[in-house]
Amino acid sequence: MDAERLDLSRPPEFASPAEREAAIAFFNAAYRAEESGLRQAHEVADEVGARDPDLGECLRLYGDEEGWHRSLLAEFLAWLGGDVRPMGPVTRTFYGLYGRAERVESIVLVNLMFETMGSTTYRMALRRARHPAVRQMLAILTRDESFHVPLNVHFLRDAVAHAPGARPRLRALYHATFVALVASTVASRRRAGAFDGIPTSELARAYATELARLFLEEHALGLAPSRALLVAMRLDRRELLRMPSPVSLEAAEQAADRRNDVHEYGVRGRE
Numbered sequence: 001m002d003a004e005r006l007d008l009s010r011p012p013e014f015a016s017p018a019e020r021e022a023a024i025a026f027f028n029a030a031y032r033a034e035e036s037g038l039r040q041a042h043e044v045a046d047e048v049g050a051r052d053p054d055l056g057e058c059l060r061l062y063g064d065e066e067g068w069h070r071s072l073l074a075e076f077l078a079w080l081g082g083d084v085r086p087m088g089p090v091t092r093t094f095y096g097l098y099g100r101a102e103r104v105e106s107i108v109l110v111n112l113m114f115e116t117m118g119s120t121t122y123r124m125a126l127r128r129a130r131h132p133a134v135r136q137m138l139a140i141l142t143r144d145e146s147f148h149v150p151l152n153v154h155f156l157r158d159a160v161a162h163a164p165g166a167r168p169r170l171r172a173l174y175h176a177t178f179v180a181l182v183a184s185t186v187a188s189r190r191r192a193g194a195f196d197g198i199p200t201s202e203l204a205r206a207y208a209t210e211l212a213r214l215f216l217e218e219h220a221l222g223l224a225p226s227r228a229l230l231v232a233m234r235l236d237r238r239e240l241l242r243m244p245s246p247v248s249l250e251a252a253e254q255a256a257d258r259r260n261d262v263h264e265y266g267v268r269g270r271e
Contacts, residue, residue: 006072008079008133022195024082031073032087033118037066040107047104076137105159105166106173112152113177119145120210125196147255153247160221167222174223182207208233213240
């Protein structure tokens with residue numbers, strides 16, 4: 001974190017005022033996600049740290065990284081000519097419900113799904129971005145959020161191990177949040193679509209794919225998507241399993257390596 005600075009020497013470039021407003025909305029949503037992640041990670045760190053100081057410290061450092069992202073985004077929003085704005089109704093509802101969660105395993109599961117949604121959106125936006133500063137900001141978020149996905153699966157394994165009776169409740173929470181996040185693409189396109197250029201159908205499909213992949217091979221958690229959910233989202237389980245796991249140790253190591261370039265389906269080394 002100390003070694004990375006945003007290069008904002010070139011002024012932002014927009015094709016229209018609508019694109020500029022959409023960019024401000026896009027990065028405001030990112031700011032709120034980091035703000036929420038910071039708060040929840042530090043709250044969970046205190047509880048987990050009481051029984052496992054090392055894991056608690058890991059959660060605290062994870063929250064610190066979210067806080068660093070938040071400070072970068074505040075700087076970046078000012079460069080765009082915007083500022084941190086009040087949340088829209090959809091975002092406010094999501095984070096309001098999330099903020100009411102009290103059980104560690106519920107907090108970690110929802111945070112994991114938000115991180116998956118964020119890393120997917122940033123990666124897709126990065127493929128379309130042209131301005132160097134926008135690409136740098138998106139690359140930082142994509143790399144770190146891609147690392148946070150397997151990291152949160154590790155946190156979730158630990159939380160479920162200490163709450164073995166939580167699986168049925170978590171399964172219901174996973175399916176409900178899955179559907180809500182896919183549906184949220186409609187509202188996000190109205191606010192940010194003019195900036196990132198991602199069609200609603202493409203983003204919804206990407207969310208469904210990545211959220212479905214999370215637990216396909218995490219049999220101990222018992223959170224694999226139901227057959228009905230896969231059918232409703234037009235997803236083929238066998239096809240999903242052929243894709244590299246987003247939550248493996250290898251995926252975490254690749255995402256954490258700052259020498260790597262962000263790629264469409266994850267992170268790859270420099271050629």
